[in-house]
Amino acid sequence: MTSAPGRRSSTFTRLLRQGFTDPSAAERFLDMPAVAPIRADPLLLDALGATADPDLALRGLVRLAEAHERPEERRVLLDTLITAKPLRDRLLGVLGASEALGDHLARHPEDWRVLATYESADLHPGIAEFEHELAGVEDAVELRVAYRRCLLAIAARDVCGTTTVTEAAAELADLATATLRAALGLACAAAPEDAAACRLAVIAMGKCGGRELNYISDVDVIFVGEPPEGARDVDENTALRAATRLASHLMRICSETTVEGAIWPVDANLRPEGRNGPLVRTLSSHLAYYERWAKTWEFQALLKARPVAGDAALGTAYEDAVAPLVWQAAERDHFVPDVQEMRRRVIDQIPVGQAERELKLGPGGLRDVEFAVQLLQLVHGRSDASLRSGTTLDALRALAAGGYVGRTDAAQLDEAYRFLRTVEHRIQLYRLRRTHLMPDEDHDLRRLGRSIGLRTDPVAELTREWKRYTAVVRRLHEKLFYRPLLDAVAQLAPGEIRLSAKAAGQRLEALGYADPVAALRHLEALSSGVTRKAAIQRTLLPVLLGWFADSADPDAGLLGFRKVSDALGKTPWYLRLLRDEGAAAENLARVLSAGRLAPDLLLRAPEAVALLGDPEGLKPRGRAGLEQEIIAAVARSDAAEGAVASARGMRRRELFRTAAADIIGSYGTEENPVEADRGALVDRVGGALSDLNAATIAGAVRAAVRERWGDTLPTRFAVIGMGRFGGHELTYGSDADVLFVHEPWDGVDEHEAAVAASALVTEVRRLLQVPTADPPLLIDADLRPEGKSGPIVRTLASYRAYYRRWSLVWESQALLRAEPVAGDPGLGERFVELIDPLRYPERGLSDDDVREIRRLKARMETERLPRGTDPNLHTKLGRGGLSDVEWTVQLIQMRHGHEVPGLRTTRTRGALAAARDAGLISPQDAATLDEAWVLATRVRGGAMLVRGRPGDTFPSESRDLAAVGRYLGYGPGRVGEMLDDYLRTTRRARAVMEEVFYGYEAP
Template identity: 65%
Template sequence: MTSADQPREPAATDGRLVRLGFTDIASAARNLRDPALLGAGDDPLFLDALAATADPDLALLGLVRLAEAAADRSVLLSTLASAKPFRDRILGVLGVSAALGDHLARHPDDWRSLVTYDVRDARPTPAYFHTVLAGALTGLRGDPALDALRVGYRRCLLSIAARDVCGSADEPTVAAELADLAGATLDAALDLVRREHPVEAEQCRLAVIGMGKCGGRELNYISDVDVVFVAEAPPGVSEGIAVAAANRLAGALMRACSATTVEGSIWEVDANLRPEGRNGPLTRTLASHLAYYERWAKTWEFQALLKARPVAGDAALGRKYMDSVSPMVWTAAGRENFVADVQAMRRRVVDSIPAREVAREVKLGPGGLRDIEFAVQLLQLVHGKSDPTLRRGSTLEALAALSAAGYVGRDDAAGLDAAYRFLRTLEHRIQLFRLRRTHLLPTDAGELRRIARSMGMRSDPVGELEKAWKQQTLEVRRLHEKLFYRPLLDAVARLKAGEQRLTAEAARARFEALGYADPAAAMRHLEALASGVSRRASIQRTLLPVMLSWFADSADPDAGLLAFRQVSDALGNTHWYLRLLRDSGAGASGAAAENMARVLASGRLAPDLLLRAPEAVAILGDGDGLRPRSRAALETEILAAVGRAPGPESAVQAARSVRRRELFRIVAADVLGRPAVDAIGRALTDVNAATLTGALRAAVDGFERERGPMPARIAIIAMGRFGGYEQGYGSDADVMFVYEPIEDVPEESAAKAAQRVCNEVRRLLQIPSTDPPLLIDADLRPEGRQGPLVRTLASYRAYYERWSKLWESQALLRADVTSGDADLGRRFLALVEPVRYPCGGIDDGQVREIRRMKARIEAERLPRGADPTTHTKLGRGGLADVEWVVQLLQLRHAHEVPALRVTGTRQGLAAARDAGLLDAHDARILDDAWVEATRVRNAVMIVRGRSSDSFPSDVRELGGVARLLGHASDETGSLLEEYRRVTRLARAVVERVFYGEDETSTGSR
């Protein structure tokens, strides 16, 4: 039996319809039998053509509607059957766009435009679009003309969409044709408006400048068409009359395109990129434009002008405008804060996306089209001043030029090109369905299936699309971060002969534009790190592109790069260092390279700590390395090191080395956003306590080597922030020393030994060294610095019973045992219990005394010139305000509320709230202020490398503090505003809760 004799499956069985891709089988079968198709539904070729469409159900329904409406139905169907190119085009459009299907149902004669215009062999030109639109408007005015403009526009859109979905035109060509159609539509609309307003037409010259995607010839199917209007007065007409006439014409032009008629609308004409935006005049003269750009324009406005192009109206005036503004565009990179402005604008775009939409934003989201466009535009602006080849409006043309000139690696450019084409095609397919302005990837499975099939994904359309989408966005993010930095390495590395490379001058310009204050020094560091053919240089060249991006994303990239070079010089020849960065620097669990870059660029403290012990960088590659160690573990390590040391000084040096390493661990964790402020305070307290324990052991061991057994037991009592487990990076250790003679030892001998050992502890911890000192402050002891450094329990008891002042009771609220003899320490705390928690609390006179003390401190101790609204310790709503509120409540009520007997400020606030002594709302406000002030103090220390209670005055340092606290480096204003807001609220609570209505205290303040 021959193939012709084989039994043939009916053309439209349910099984075949499923295999052909139909999803609504009943509707498909019914539509195939529709009388309007004149039996075409039984043609296997027709069914195969439907199967090739993005949505066979949609294509079939659209064809039935077209056939029902067509006056020449038989001609339509015979052409469909006999002409495969036409069949593919008409069904392809109907299968991807319900909106164009609606248009053909309303205007069935327009199917002929896909026959008479051979979309495979020719490309629709601007002249073609002008001809179609002019023909549609012939002899019409008013509303009929507006309807005809829309019909003509969609007739032209049919030819573009047909070439697009049939693969006859690639994405850049489609986008350029859409921009050309937009220009022709604007021109036709302007002609129509001029006919409607003949007087105004005579009174002015008007040029329409395309901006954004229209100007760059990369327009979407549905997008706002960004324009700027330029006007000039013809001879004999005053400038005022000309501008007024141009305003009326421009407004009428915008309405002609955006107004909704029975034929819908075309798109919005957006003139908000004009000088002063929507608040500025709609049209200006060329001189007015130039005056604005010379004096007032912001960085983003020059970025927008990259794509400017005359698209309609007076062509000569449009060319004159471009000749005048173009030179300004290519000097914009020299403006102050140029890169920061561009980066801030990109962040604002991302931040403006609703959280529920970020993951589906094709255009604006991370890894989307904007990432590519901003990266390319920034490089164009940086290098276009000296390299005219980069002055292109199209993103892909500019990217190709950047690659050809060596500013972007060829592989990177190819990756971005492919991603851009994919994302733009995806965006087009999303918009084509309803011809609506959207950039969101749908969530509906049917819509995703249609989009995926239109992009050639057939075996698992939805799965393939989602996988490709994720891959492309991840690749764009990777290349976006890398794009600026790889050519910098090419500029200094020894490359193969003849390979394209960025010049050293261009690399220095790039460094400067990206925020490096000393480009020459940055180049030297890069040369030292990346030059040569060694294994070390090769690994550095792999790591540096992304590390440079992390440095540049900080407030002080120069410091980060310098510190990286110094650490690399110290460790570069070790077998583990570069392996650690290479193997955990690209997304592995350790992420050592990224952690290191972030930490080194955070400020001066972390690099200072690391450079004294570069091996501590291993902490950054350990998954648990950033977790602060326990007090017990620290003491075990320190006491073991002290025990091995030959003398007290070397013993304490070993303890201080451990402290330095642990300080780096805590700083790194803080910079990378791991522990909360409470955990930081406790970790720093534990490190200092363990170090103090080691110093005490070393001092006792040294005494015993020289003089025999120690004749006294010693306990060290932590005070202030040390006792409250609230230490900061720059905190001293406030302590008191207490001793007790060993049995049968004379009091005098024990006192001399205790005095000697305690003085030795202070000396050992302050010996000049590469390690940061731990300063011991014992001024809170009885009689202050005039009193003996160390006392017995009996001496303390006698003093507190006879001479203790109220401030000493307040200071003892934060006393806790930290080191030495634990039993002696506990007995000391029992001794001072009635002093700090007086039976019956304190009386009104003592309350007034505390208030006067606080008011006097505010008046006398705030540094001269300090801003009381931003001083974190003594300022309004700062640390002292909150701490004095808690301490006053403890002095008054801790005797009856045991939960108040705590040394920490936040614990005291919580206890006062739970006991009903403080309103919950007030407690939360005070807690927020205390936390914020503590975070600011810590951040200032990390950035500056030295402690301060005020915000830095240096712009870079203030930017670093802002970044550590979760703001962008260029958002220091919002940081200060937020701090003032939080502390202002706290100060109001302090005024009410601490000072109350007491007239005496009010007067004293």
């Protein structure tokens, strides 16, 4: 007795170390006579410590031992437990994870023996083995006992890791199948006359049909009944009544609670018309319903339909008959949005406060994986039979193998799904209750964490892993389930998804491809073979063909796609981007088929495709960010030419970004199919191109200064943007109109400064025009004082002297758009201070100034308009075109800029809005001029995008003209309407211009 405290203290410490939360109670249990023989066995204590809940396992073991009333039976149990490790691990593992199965063993103590065997046949039993275990049961009570005995063995393999979570789920489904067969057998035995009067097939649905059943779950079924074959004396109604009685009895046998509890509810609510429809229908009645009345979700549910019990031939006939309907479901109107909306409704119906704990239905839960996989199956499985599995992870593997899902995405989803299903299994196993909620008590979380192998800090580790996997599922669900490509694929006819050569040629011709033979060669080159790349191309191309066909030049779009694909063929991210990321594939199709400029830019740097998959990728960068990046690239280059080559390469990328955003914006978005404010799109393009040129010039200046003069030029130097450049209104083919100004540093000789400034300008212009694959940036300095005859760069003092003595009114007008764009910011500000009194004169304009401006405008119209050009269709100099609007606005600016601050802007539209707000032009006239200016600007931009070269008129070639029409929002066959709209808009603008500009009388 004196040694007891020491021994007790030692045992207490060991139990605590083994994971017991109540070592004192554990000691008391170990002192009980029923388990005394095993108290000192260290292997047993180690085995208890390895369970999910050692305290629960020990209590269950004591109850099991005490349930053996005969000492010799108890001795056999304990001796086997000590000597047989497989039994020890299985039995204690179950007792530590499931209170409910511990209760079962306490009621049926001899059932421990099903865990004693450890043979290969015992590891993966199927339906036949389970049927054998259930054979001979005579009533519902015996069926429950036999079912729990089988469940005990499944749980033991599961918690010991002998089977994976998917194997355990398949075993549970097979056990459910055997149970349904046994229950049907009991029902038939109870009513042999009904059994003789009908054929009844039981179709498993849901997780049972997919062989991925939970421990506790409704078993979803559909019943199909027919008269017996060859039985002329049994009509259909009699057979259906008999089948309904058998089906109802089967459901009661499984669902009703007895002294041994229930097995699981049998749920037949997935049948046609749900609980309002007949429990049993004939095969023809099922088909009639599905063909006429079924909703989208019903076909999604049928994906997992599998005959499991009853008349096998009838079950197979049902499966064969509904399968074509399942794989046609994606062709229904609004199929993809319907499935997506159904998933959103499921989330919305989760009770408040439970969504974050829902393993199954909540965001990032099991249902997100299942819905994403099922949607992909239903869309792509029409043409690919390898995807037609009712088992989620099998289908996911097939989707990955076929290239419909990225391998990394599939692996992450697989891992997350297995984790979530394992956690769900362990939660349900504890009390064999149907629940999908994560527990909120620490002791439950601790047992749950330990049950899946987390031992250091089970609660924290479980919570961390759960959140991590939920985030993975949530992200990939959004990516896959709401993939824009899906809806487009779903809208294709089945024959369009996998095209034979003949079918492809016919479809290409029907879609408007001018050279179907060449197009077919491109398709074959892209999609032939058994590589993963070819498989993904076969998924993409049917949709892309339709998007190309929605342009004026489908052939060019397909050719461009082949060139980009050839260039990026070995780049792993390219096809994955098109398949997975947002609207990348559609964006690429739009860009490639919209004309020559954007594809040419892209083909010089195909990696720019990545911009099309990033929601932020098409937004303008802004001057500060661009200049910072270009200056950094210049700093990394050793020579000026290499530095400016880097800068021009960045400019090419940004030109593509701008052009792509322009093209895609002209198609609109899902939320805004046709952009209402075309002016905003014009402003974005003009601003982006102006910022880009400014940043490129700044980079060229920095490179030239660094190479020849080191860190500091002998003079301050600034570049002043003029014309559309200074007005932030550049189009793709515009030159950069500039003035150059310098100011010697204190102590620097003026001649030295002038020589340096002139050399810098020459070098900058040369560097920006060195022949490369990148578009050149042409600098035009002809707006400088004295034009081409004057020095290309002047000091600030020289500009001041010239403007004070020699400046003409047209030069003041040109300065309305002057804005510093590069170089010394202080010098640029002083230049602006110098010219403001000239462009916004305090006393406005004299009568002579107004007459001179009008004379210059009239002379420009007659002398500068190209010979043979229709003056009504020339966007710049034509009637109601850009020049009409700009000269009108500029006249108002020079007249009233001094007293109206809003007019002091280099932007045409901004000045026009300020004039309207100040009452200097009526709102209606301002709107007319603005509409014409925006339209003319878009026509110029569209022509450049389509032809790849600048121009001020509509293209003459019909396909190019149609492409400009598509850019402007005019579909096929509407070119005439486009030209009529342009003429009408510019005619109204010309009328306003003649009234406001030529009718403007100076006071």
